[in-house]
Amino acid sequence: MHIHQLRIQNFRNIREASLDLTPGVQLLIGRNAQGKTSLLEAVYLLATATSHRTHNNRELITQGETTAFIEAEFDRDGSRHRLSTGFDSKERRFRIDEKPLKRVSDLYGILKAVFFSPEDLEFLSGGPIARRRTMDLGLCQQNPPLVRVLLDYRKALKQRNTLLRQADASITTRNLVKAWNPELIRLGTQILSQRADYTLKLVEKASDYYASITGSRENLAGVYRSSMTHLAWRKGGEIPDEKDLKRYFEIALEETVEKDFLYRQTHAGPHRDDIVLEVCGKSAERYASQGQRRSIVLALKLAERDLLTSPNDPPILLVDDVTHEMDMRRCDRFLENICSSGQVFLTFTETESHRGLIKNATEWHVQDGMISRRSG
Amino acid sequence: MKGFQNLPTIENLITELNRLPGIGPKSATALAYHLVHLPAERLNRLAETISAIPGKILNCSICGNLTEENPCRICSDPGRDHTMICVVEKPMDVLSIERTGIYRGLYHVLGGVLSPLDGIGPAQIRIRELLERLKSAEVKEIILATNPSIEGEATASYLCDTIAPLDLGITVTRFSRGLPVGGELTYTDTETLSLALQSRKPF
Ligand SMILES: [Zn+2]
Numbered sequence: 001m002h003i004h005q006l007r008i009q010n011f012r013n014i015r016e017a018s019l020d021l022t023p024g025v026q027l028l029i030g031r032n033a034q035g036k037t038s039l040l041e042a043v044y045l046l047a048t049a050t051s052h053r054t055h056n057n058r059e060l061i062t063q064g065e066t067t068a069f070i071e072a073e074f075d076r077d078g079s080r081h082r083l084s085t086g087f088d089s090k091e092r093r094f095r096i097d098e099k100p101l102k103r104v105s106d107l108y109g110i111l112k113a114v115f116f117s118p119e120d121l122e123f124l125s126g127g128p129i130a131r132r133r134t135m136d137l138g139l140c141q142q143n144p145p146l147v148r149v150l151l152d153y154r155k156a157l158k159q160r161n162t163l164l165r166q167a168d169a170s171i172t173t174r175n176l177v178k179a180w181n182p183e184l185i186r187l188g189t190q191i192l193s194q195r196a197d198y199t200l201k202l203v204e205k206a207s208d209y210y211a212s213i214t215g216s217r218e219n220l221a222g223v224y225r226s227s228m229t230h231l232a233w234r235k236g237g238e239i240p241d242e243k244d245l246k247r248y249f250e251i252a253l254e255e256t257v258e259k260d261f262l263y264r265q266t267h268a269g270p271h272r273d274d275i276v277l278e279v280c281g282k283s284a285e286r287y288a289s290q291g292q293r294r295s296i297v298l299a300l301k302l303a304e305r306d307l308l309t310s311p312n313d314p315p316i317l318l319v320d321d322v323t324h325e326m327d328m329r330r331c332d333r334f335l336e337n338i339c340s341s342g343q344v345f346l347t348f349t350e351t352e353s354h355r356g357l358i359k360n361a362t363e364w365h366v367q368d369g370m371i372s373r374r375s376g
Numbered sequence: 377m378k379g380f381q382n383l384p385t386i387e388n389l390i391t392e393l394n395r396l397p398g399i400g401p402k403s404a405t406a407l408a409y410h411l412v413h414l415p416a417e418r419l420n421r422l423a424e425t426i427s428a429i430p431g432k433i434l435n436c437s438i439c440g441n442l443t444e445e446n447p448c449r450i451c452s453d454p455g456r457d458h459t460m461i462c463v464v465e466k467p468m469d470v471l472s473i474e475r476t477g478i479y480r481g482l483y484h485v486l487g488g489v490l491s492p493l494d495g496i497g498p499a500q501i502r503i504r505e506l507l508e509r510l511k512s513a514e515v516k517e518i519i520l521a522t523n524p525s526i527e528g529e530a531t532a533s534y535l536c537d538t539i540a541p542l543d544l545g546i547t548v549t550r551f552s553r554g555l556p557v558g559g560e561l562t563y564t565d566t567e568t569l570s571l572a573l574q575s576r577k578p579f
Contacts, residue, residue: 156526162492176497179490179534183526 001112001313002343003043003077009069010062012038022362024154025339028347029374030366036347037138039371040115042070043345045174046083047113047316048137049092049104056088074111076279077313091188105151109144112315114305115261116322120297124285132195135275138304139198141315146194153187156180157266162263166176177260181253184269184312189245191270196224196239198307199275204235213295213330216279220296294325302337314342320345332357386412399406438509440485440502442467452483457481459516461504463535465489465523467560473521476570481519489527490534503535510544517547519576523560536579551576 008017014035026274028036041051041060050061061068071084085094094101100106123131140147153345160180164174192198203222225232228248240248252268261265277284280291288296308315317338324330335357338344346358363374386408394404411419427452435441436448445447450456450470464470470483486501498504509515520535522528535546551572561569 053527152526156530159490159492159530172498176490176492176534176536178537179530182533183529186529253392 001074001316003072003074004080005073006043006181007069007071008039008042010065011042011060011068011070014038014042014061014371015280015369017369017371019364019371019373021343022221023343024344025361027358027363028362028366029362031345031349034366034370035371036322037117037340037364038369039366040347043072043076043316044074044113044115044318045361046070046085047051047111048141049085049107050137052115052117052119057087057092058107060087060226061089066240071109080297081110099173103148105144105147106130108140108147112136112141112308114301114308114315114317116298116301116319118321120301120322121293123297123300124277124288124293128272129220131275132271132273133318134300135195135199135202138202138308139195142198142308143194145278146191149187150192153184153191153270154182156187157269157271160184164260164266169261174257175256178331179230181250184266185246185249188269188271189249192226192249192273193239193242193245195270195273196233200233200235200237200239202303202307203275203277203298205306206299207235209299209302212333213299218292220280220299221278223276223278224269225274225276228268246335252369254317289303294322298322298334300346304325305338305341309341317341317344319344319346324349412497435485439483440467440487440505441470441483455480459514460519461509461515461517462519462521463530464521464561465531466562469521472562472564472566472569473573476566477571478570479573481517486522486531489522489525489531491527498534501510501531503538506535507538510542510546514548515544517549518579519573520548520550520579521561525560532579548579549576550579 002023003021006017006019006021008014012035017039028039030036037053041053045051045060045165045283047336055059056166066172067088069084069086071082073080073082075081078270081097083094087093088132092104093106094107096110120134123134136146136150140150160177163177163180199222203220206222207220210218221234223232223234231240231248239245249268256267258335279294279296282288284296305315305317319338323334326334335346338346339358339361346361365372365374389408389411390401390404394401396404398535399407407523415423420458432444433442434444434446436443436446436451437450438447441448441450456482461484462473462481463486464543465475467485470485471541473474473483477579484502486503486506488501490494490496490498490501510518516534518539519537520532522531532550536550537546539546563574
C-alpha cells in the first residue's frame with residue numbers, strides 16, 4: 001500500500017501542498033514547527049479519523065480559514081483509489097473514490113497507517129486510557145468491524161451512566177439500569193476477547209523486538225487485566241470463549257451494581273481494562289528508565305506494524321522525531337527495519353547526523369508550511 | 377438562504393420542505409421550483425390534503441397506532457387474534473408487519489424507545505398503557521418487535537423484566553434476532569420480516 005499523490009489544503013500551517021510520492025522512503029527535512037509533524041498527522045487523520053494531538057477540528061484548520069482538505073491517491077491490491085476528507089470546525093466528511101462514506105466507522109481498513117511519535121511514551125505515562133486507545137487504534141485498523149462495536153458499546157455505556165447519574169435507587173430505576181446490561185454484555189464481550197487476544201499477540205511480537213533492541217539483556221512481558229472478577233491473561237494464557245466471558249461479565253455487573261449507584265458510573269467492562277507491561281518482572285509504568293521506555297514503545301509500534309501487515313502489504317509508516325534520541329548503532333538497526341517495510345515518512349531536522357544512514361530516499365524540504373522536493 | 381430576497385414565498389417553501397426528513401437543501405429547492413409550476417387546482421388539492429391531517433388522523437386510544445377512527449380497525453376487528461400483542465416502536469413498523477400478511481394478532485405502538493441521553497424514560501413512551509392492556513385483556517403472548525438497535529434491545533429487555541414478575545401467565549417473545557443488527561424494522565424486506573416473525577424466541 002502506498003500513496004502516489006498527497007494534497008493538503010489549510011491544514012494547520014500547511015496552506016497548500018501537492019506531493020508526488022514514490023513507494024519508498026520519504027524524508028521530511030526541516031527545522032522544528034515548520035509542518036513536518038502536521039504532514040504526518042494529515043495522513044494519519046485520513047487513515048483513522050483521529051489525531052494524536054487534538055480532538056478539536058478547529059485546531060487542525062489553518063488560522064483565518066474555515067475549511068481544510070486532505071486527499072490521497074493510493075494503490076491497494078493493484079488498483080488505484082482516492083480517499084479524501086474535508087472538514088470545518090463542526091464536521092468531518094470522508095469520500096472514497098468520490099463516494100461519501102456514510103459513517104466514519106467505514107473508514108477503517110481503507111488506508112492503513114502506523115504512527116511513531118514522541119507522544120507514544122504516553123502508553124506508559126498516560127494511564128489505562130492511553131493504553132486502551134493505542135490498542136483500539138491498532139486493533140480497529142486490523143479489524144474494521146470492531147469500530148462499530150466500540151462506538152455502540154460507548155453509547156450503551158453512556159445511556160446506562162446517564163441513568164445512574166439521575167437515579168434514586170428505586171426498583172424501577174434498578175430495572176431500567178439493568179435493561180442496558182444485555183447490550184453492554186453482547187458488545188463488551190466482543191471488545192474484551194478481541195482486545196485481549198490482540199494485546200497478547202502484540203506483546204509477544206514486541207518482546208522479540210525488545211530483546212533485539214537490548215541485545216537480549218532484558219525481557220518484556222505483558223498482562224491484559226480485565227476490570228471484572230479480577231481476570232487477567234498473559235502470554236500463553238487462554239482467553240475464555242465468548243460464552244464464558246458473557247457469563248463473567250453478567251456476574252461482574254451484578255456484583256458491582258451497588259458501587260455503580262454509589263459512584264454513579266459503570267465499573268465492570270472493557271472500558272476499565274488495562275494493559276500492564278513488565279521489564280524483567282517489574283512494572284514498566286513505575287520502574288522503567290527513560291531509555292527503557294523509549295525502547296518499549298518502539299518495540300510496541302514495530303509489533304503493531306507487523307500485526308497490521310497483510311501478506312506483501314505493509315501499512316504506511318509515519319515516523320516522527322523518534323530517532324534523534326537513539327545511539328548510532330540502535331538507530332541504524334531501527335532504520336534498516338522500517339525502511340525495508342514499504343512507504344515510510346520520516347522526519348528529520350537539518351542537522352541530524354542519523355540522516356546519512358538512509359539511502360535511496362526521496363527528500364522533501366519543509367519550511368513554514370511549504371513543502372518542496374529537494375534535488376540531490 | 378441568500379439570493380431569494382425578492383421571492384419570500386419560495387424561500388419559505390424551501391425552508392419548510394428542507395425541514396422534512398431526507399430532504400436536503402438541494403432537493404428542497406428543486407421541489408419548490410417544481411411546485412411553483414403546478415396548476416393552482418393541484419396546489420390547492422395538495423394544500424387541503426395536508427391541512428386535513430391534524431383533525432382527521434389521531435392515535436388509537438388502545439394501541440397507539442395512527443387511525444382515522446377510534447379504536448382503529450385492527451383493534452376493533454373481531455377476526456384478529458386478541459391473545460397476541462406485537463410491541464413496535466413506530467406506526468410505520470405496523471405497516472411493515474401488516475405487509476407480510478402472516479401476523480393476525482394486535483399491536484402496541486410505543487412511540488419511541490428508552491433513551492436516558494434524550495430524556496426518554498418509561499413515562500415518555502406508552503409502557504403504562506401496555507401494562508394496563510395486559511392486566512385487562514385475554515393476552516397470552518407478547519411479541520417484542522422493537523428495532524435491534526441498542527435502545528431497541530434495552531427497551532425490550534426492560535419490558536420483559538417488567539412483565540415477567542406480574543405473573544400474568546404471558547409468554548414474552550423477541551423477534552428481532554433474525555434481523556441484521558442495527559437494522560430497522562421499517563426498512564426490512566417482507567420476506568426477512570416473515571421469517572423473523574415465525575422464528576421468534578422466548579425472551
Ligand atoms: Zn388500535
